[in-house]
Amino acid sequence: MSQIRFTPLARIALALTMLATISSTFASDAASEDAGTVADRIVVLEPYARAMPPMQPTSAMFLSLKNTDGVDHALVAATSDVARSVELHTHIMEDGVARMRQVEKIDLPASATASLAPGGFHVMLIGLHGPLVEGRTMAATLHFEDGSTKAIEVPIRGLSYRGKSEPAGGMKCGTGKCGGSMGGMKCGGGKCGSR
């Protein structure tokens, strides 16, 4: 029986040594520049999705992404169970008409906040499995260029809701298109044009 026996004091000393080793490991990780994933460096601000009445097959999700890192990153995809497919989109003007285009990624410049807002970049929800009801939330996942992901809870807002980071004039509605539908997103009432 040559079993090693630790005295109570020796056990405490051993435990403290292990703790010190663990905490110094964490400390060196935090100090290291390349520790963590891109998802860890991105802060999600004010996410919301547009409520849509039943039978409306598409909607969009908006949010701001603050890149707290000193280097550029990118959002490369978004996924959600609420729709058949989820795409990253932007709006472009073509012959004076606003059209949506799918994009491969949305750049997140270093130490800056990228806004996904009506009239610009957005996450398109195509083929909704059910109505997006105002006041509820939906789950979505953001995918970054290094393969890391961030799961978010997204409040569902009514058509009149406008995010804080959105310009006071709201989305740019073409003349004569106020109140009309643009890619499933309606322009806010009374906020169109110069009025």
Ligand SMILES: [Cu+2]
């Ligand atoms: Cu779109």
